[in-house]
Amino acid sequence: MAGKVCELNEQNWEQEVLNSDVPVLVDFWAPWCGPCRLIAPIIEELAEELEGKAKVCKLNTDENPNIAMRYGIRAIPTIMVFKNGQVVDTKVGVQPKEVLKSLLV
Numbered sequence: 001m002a003g004k005v006c007e008l009n010e011q012n013w014e015q016e017v018l019n020s021d022v023p024v025l026v027d028f029w030a031p032w033c034g035p036c037r038l039i040a041p042i043i044e045e046l047a048e049e050l051e052g053k054a055k056v057c058k059l060n061t062d063e064n065p066n067i068a069m070r071y072g073i074r075a076i077p078t079i080m081v082f083k084n085g086q087v088v089d090t091k092v093g094v095q096p097k098e099v100l101k102s103l104l105v
Helices: 013-018 034-049 065-070 097-104
Strands: 006-008 024-029 055-060 078-083 086-092
Touching: 006 013, 013 024, 013 055, 024 034, 024 097, 034 055, 034 097, 078 097, 086 097
Parallel strands: 006 055, 024 055
Antiparallel strands: 024 078, 078 086
């Protein structure tokens, strides 16, 4: 995974997402998910393009089930955008890069 994409877990969730001073795009994914692998390069490109303007992160739902349950993740990939610690948009399934980018800018 690209160095620009931040890896989320139970330990850094609050710091990286809820307390972020920039918008945060979170890709809820799992290694066994085919569509998640399809969207991964898009997520990496967004992380490069939006560096300094927004955070682009991934959360492995298999390794962090409590966070996935807290946000009602029922299908992956699910993309959520957080601003000021609140969910402001959600997309389920593979999305075009422009759609995801428009959620942040």
